Amino acid sequence: VKNLKVGKHGNILTDENGCTNIPGVFAAGDAVSGPGLVIDAIAKGHEAAVSIDRYLRGEDLKKGREKKEPIIVAPCPEKEVERQPRVKIPTLPVEERIHNFREVELGLTEEMAVKEAQRCLNCNVCSMCKQCVEACEADAIQHDMKEELVELDVGAIVVATGFDLFNPLLKPEYGYGKHRNVITGLEFERLVSANGPTGGRIEIDGKTPRSVVFIQCVGSRDRDGNEYCSRVCCMYTAKQAHLVKEKIPDAQLVVYYTDVRAFGKGFEEFYNRVQGEGVVYRRRELDDPIEVVEKNGKTVVKARGYPDVEADLVVLATGIVPREDTKELARILNINQSSDGFLLEAHPKLRPVDTFTDGVFLAGCCQSPKDIPDAVAQASGAAVKAAWPLAAGKVEVEAISANIDEDLCSGCRICEHLCAYSALEFDEKDKVMRVNDVMCKGCGACASACPCGAISMKHFDVKQIVAQIGGIVGREVIAY
Numbered sequence: 001v002k003n004l005k006v007g008k009h010g011n012i013l014t015d016e017n018g019c020t021n022i023p024g025v026f027a028a029g030d031a032v033s034g035p036g037l038v039i040d041a042i043a044k045g046h047e048a049a050v051s052i053d054r055y056l057r058g059e060d061l062k063k064g065r066e067k068k069e070p071i072i073v074a075p076c077p078e079k080e081v082e083r084q085p086r087v088k089i090p091t092l093p094v095e096e097r098i099h100n101f102r103e104v105e106l107g108l109t110e111e112m113a114v115k116e117a118q119r120c121l122n123c124n125v126c127s128m129c130k131q132c133v134e135a136c137e138a139d140a141i142q143h144d145m146k147e148e149l150v151e152l153d154v155g156a157i158v159v160a161t162g163f164d165l166f167n168p169l170l171k172p173e174y175g176y177g178k179h180r181n182v183i184t185g186l187e188f189e190r191l192v193s194a195n196g197p198t199g200g201r202i203e204i205d206g207k208t209p210r211s212v213v214f215i216q217c218v219g220s221r222d223r224d225g226n227e228y229c230s231r232v233c234c235m236y237t238a239k240q241a242h243l244v245k246e247k248i249p250d251a252q253l254v255v256y257y258t259d260v261r262a263f264g265k266g267f268e269e270f271y272n273r274v275q276g277e278g279v280v281y282r283r284r285e286l287d288d289p290i291e292v293v294e295k296n297g298k299t300v301v302k303a304r305g306y307p308d309v310e311a312d313l314v315v316l317a318t319g320i321v322p323r324e325d326t327k328e329l330a331r332i333l334n335i336n337q338s339s340d341g342f343l344l345e346a347h348p349k350l351r352p353v354d355t356f357t358d359g360v361f362l363a364g365c366c367q368s369p370k371d372i373p374d375a376v377a378q379a380s381g382a383a384v385k386a387a388w389p390l391a392a393g394k395v396e397v398e399a400i401s402a403n404i405d406e407d408l409c410s411g412c413r414i415c416e417h418l419c420a421y422s423a424l425e426f427d428e429k430d431k432v433m434r435v436n437d438v439m440c441k442g443c444g445a446c447a448s449a450c451p452c453g454a455i456s457m458k459h460f461d462v463k464q465i466v467a468q469i470g471g472i473v474g475r476e477v478i479a480y
Contacts, residue, residue, distance in 0.1 A: 001025060003021075003022065004020060004021065004022055005020065009034065011032055011034055013032075014026070014028070014032050017048070017050070017061055017062065018032075018044060018047050018051050019061060024055060026048045026051055026052055026055075028041065028044040028045040028047065029041040029045055043128050046128075084119050086116065086119070087108060087113075089106070089107070089108065090105075090107075090108075091104050091105055091106060092104050092105075092106060114197070118197070128143065155359065155386075155389065155390045156359045156360075156361065156385075156386035156387075156389065157360045157361070158361050158362075158363055158379075158382045158386050159343060159355075159361065159363065159366055160366060160379060161325075161326070161329065162364060162365055162366060163320045163321065163323060163364075163366070163369070164320075165184065165186060165318045165319070165320065165321070166220070166226070166318045166319045166321050167219075167318075168184055168219070168318055170219070171219070173290070174215065174218060174291075174316055175291075175294075175299070175314070176316060179299050179314070180204070180205065181205075181209070181299055181311070181313050182292055182299070182314040182316065183313070183314070183315055184315070184316050185233070185236055185237065185316065186318070188315050189240075191203075192240075192243050192247070202243075202244060202247050202248060202313075207312070208248060209248070209311075209312030210248070211311050211313075212241075212244050212251055212252070212254075212314075212315065213253075213254050213255075213256070213301045213311040213313070213315070214237045214240065214241060214253070214256070214314075215290055215314065215315070215316050216233050216234060216237055216255065216256060216317040217258045217286075217317065217319070218317055218319065219318050219319035219321065220233060220320075221258055221286060222286075223286060223287070226319060226321060226340065229369070230319035230320040231261065231263075231320075231369045231370055231371060232320065232369065232370075233317040233318075233319060234257070234262060234317075235264070235267055235371070237255060237317045238262075238270060238271050239270075240315060241253050241255060241277075241279045242270075242273075242277065242279075245277045245278065245279065252280075253278070253280065254279075254280045254301075255280065255281045256282050256290055256301075256303055257281055257282070257283060257284070258283070258284060258285070259283075264371060265373075282303065282306055284303060284305070289304065292311075292314055298310045299314060301314060320365055321341070322337075322341035322342050322366075323366070326341060326343065326366070327341075329343075330343060333355075333357060333360050334357050334421075334422060335355040335356065335357050336355070336356060338368075342365075342366065342367055342368050343355070343366050343367050344356075344367075345367055352367075352381070353367075353382040353385055354385065356441075357421065358438075358439070359389070359395075361382040361385050361386055362378070362382060363375065363378050363379035363383075364379060395438065397438050397440075399459065400442035400457055400459055401423075401435065401440040401442050401457070401458050402423070402424075402435045402442070402447060402455055402456075402457060402458075403435065403455070403457065403458050403461070404432065404433050404435055404454055404455050405454045405456070406430070407454075408452045408454035409432040409455075410451075410452050410454070411432055411433070412451065413426055413433070415433060415446035415455060416433065418446055418449050419446055420445070421440060422436075422439060423435060423437075423439035423440035423441070424436070424446060442457060
């Protein structure tokens with residue numbers, strides 16, 4: 001085609017819709033991109049076909065076809081993913097191939113096919129075939145949706161961002177990531193699930209374990225790490241031990257624990273029931289090390305004061321830790337964190353779901369480790385707290401708040417940076433500070449720091465305090 005623009009490698013130059021520099025001439029596939037994936041070529045051919053159809057109809061080729069952002073694929077963490085060899089296709093034995101036309105390759109069994117499919121970590125993500133759009137009855141899938149920043153005007157915020165699990169790779173003595181039969185409690189939950197990889201059967205490498213060891217307090221109650229108790233590990237370990245006994249009655253189960261904290265309703269009874277089923281509990285001190293090693297081809301659990309245990313399966317009860325983005329979230333919402341990294345409530349007993357910022361409430365494990373019933377109860381309380389001012393249509397402000405004498409204010413702005421509630425703003429026009437009475441909590445930090453004495457607290461200025469003292473002592477008080 002005369003005057004058709006091409007690149008330095010001889011490929012045809014087009015826009016994202018397959019249009020060349022010549023009207024009515026379109027291109028797609030390897031002629032444009034060079035050697036590539038068939039999936040990409042088909043997708044580009046589809047876009048070119050849409051352009052051709054619109055061109056013949058006299059329609060706008062670009063309307064509603066904004067440039068799509070590329071799909072960003074997160075890199076695979078190689079250290080946490082064990083390399084798996086490909087499944088070898090079974091073949092017909094040589095002696096059975098003689099004098100017949102039978103297939104030599106027997107194909108994959110269902111189990112082998114699933115195992116091979118699970119090796120795939122990222123197969124080009126999405127081919128944009130849009131079959132999911134046709135299958136979705138709720139019409140909830142939109143391929144042309146763009147990323148956008150939406151600003152919402154809300155009256156209250158309930159923070160329920162949850163938690164992360166402790167990374168057991170930080171405790172190499174437990175052998176996680178080194179031994180295939182050392183897994184976490186969450187991975188065990190997936191293993192026993194009916195829709196899990198084994199259909200609910202407890203199997204490791206296709207074999208049923210006969211000796212199972214549970215290790216509690218992995219990442220919790222650790223003097224060198226997280227000193228707090230995660231509160232859920234004791235009972236989910238008891239539940240998992242019970243499930244093993246149900247599915248493998250003759251299995252030998254050992255639980256290494258620090259203290260069993262069965263504090264909830266019916267928890268102590270369930271703990272006693274699990275012990276009655278034959279689960280052996282072995283107590284250890286906080287400083288007593290537990291090590292998972294390989295000995296003579298067997299996985300062995302070594303604990304001080306107890307004989308070594310050969311284990312077919314080791315389950316680590318990993319603790320609860322704050323989410324990685326908790327610090328950034330606390331900064332955005334202007335709320336505090338406790339020393340362990342969780343979000344801090346206004347008062348542990350009187351205001352357990354409130355924060356120091358009005359209108360922001362906490363629910364669930366973002367505030368501290370807790371079980372499901374406690375998280376639900378706290379979420380209910382937070383919902384009521386959030387709905388209260390919304391239903392009333394007004395908020396109550398503190399009677400004691402800062403008051404600024406504009407004649408004395410020099411505009412030094414020292415108080416602005418001291419206010420923990422962002423209640424002070426600088427008026428650029430009048431060059432003085434202003435107080436937002438709704439946000440002010442009357443803590444007095446600004447009043448004590450003001451070098452000009454321009455800030456006082458309502459109902460607690462110097463004259464009022466002196467008058468109160470005079471009333472107490474029964475004589476006139478002179479204050480400087």
